[in-house]
Amino acid sequence: MINPDVAQLIEIIDHRYQQVSSLTAALDFAVSVSGPDRSEWTDYTPCSGYLLFRKSYMLRVLVLVPVLHSRAMDLVSDGTVFTLLIPPKNRIIQGKNTITKFAANPLENLRPNVFMDTFLIHDIAPNQIVSVIHEKTMEENVRTKQLMQLPEYDLMVFDDLPRSPQSAPAQTAKPQRVIRFGQGDLLPIGQDIYDANGNQETQVV
Numbered sequence: 483m484i485n486p487d488v489a490q491l492i493e494i495i496d497h498r499y500q501q502v503s504s505l506t507a508a509l510d511f512a513v514s515v516s517g518p519d520r521s522e523w524t525d526y527t528p529c530s531g532y533l534l535f536r537k538s539y540m541l542r543v544l545v546l547v548p549v550l551h552s553r554a555m556d557l558v559s560d561g562t563v564f565t566l567l568i569p570p571k572n573r574i575i576q577g578k579n580t581i582t583k584f585a586a587n588p589l590e591n592l593r594p595n596v597f598m599d600t601f602l603i604h605d606i607a608p609n610q611i612v613s614v615i616h617e618k619t620m621e622e623n624v625r626t627k628q629l630m631q632l633p634e635y636d637l638m639v640f641d642d643l644p645r646s647p648q649s650a651p652a653q654t655a656k657p658q659r660v661i662r663f664g665q666g667d668l669l670p671i672g673q674d675i676y677d678a679n680g681n682q683e684t685q686v687v
Contacts, residue, residue: 486668488614491637492606494668495661499605504536507601511545515588529554533597541594559594600686603661603670611640611655635663656680 513526531545531554539561547554547570556567559579566575579593606612615636622629640655657680662672675684 486635488612491614491635491663491668492612495603495637495670496605498670499603502537502602505533505601507533509533513589535598535602539598541598543594543597557594564594596684599673599675599684603673606639610658613638634665635668637661637663
């Protein structure tokens with residue numbers, strides 16, 4: 483496919499989303515947490531676990547203690563609220579999937595959506611605004627040693643554009659997410675997700 487238009491890229495995303503109804507996966511977790519100024523990082527011991535998903539938005543994430551393989555964390559969500567069980571600390575946390583108040587510990591700000599966004603790219607609603615960025619990069623062909631021009635496509639997705647005050651110099655929109663497509667087969671290879679303030683919240687590769 484050469485120079486796809488917006489409708490073709492949306493069709494690719496929507497078609498792949500409709501194909502997924504449930505998923506079971508084995509996971510490896512590697513967590514690093516930074517301080518407020520990102521000058522110091524704390525690395526946690528890697529661990530394994532499992533993820534179970536079923537539409538619409540039913541999710542369970544089970545994280546196991548290294549070596550012992552007992553439950554380190556058990557997360558269940560129905561898409562709106564979640565329950566998090568932490569057996570080693572004998573603690574249960576319940577709340578909404580949307581963060582209303584950020585905790586000082588970044589790990590406590592994790593929500594079920596972060597896990598779902600790593601394996602499932604949501605479809606695009608009719609009321610959302612999209613835009614395509616088309617760029618070209620140069621890459622050397624390993625066999626011929628010749629430079630090739632390869633296209634790159636980023637599909638930017640915005641929420642329905644809110645009306646700015648009449649005194650504003652222009653209407654502004656913040657991206658909700660950016661979906662990146664492969665250069666050859668146009669399959670999605672990554673997604674950047676932004677919070678309500680337009681700051682990057684999640685990067686999926």
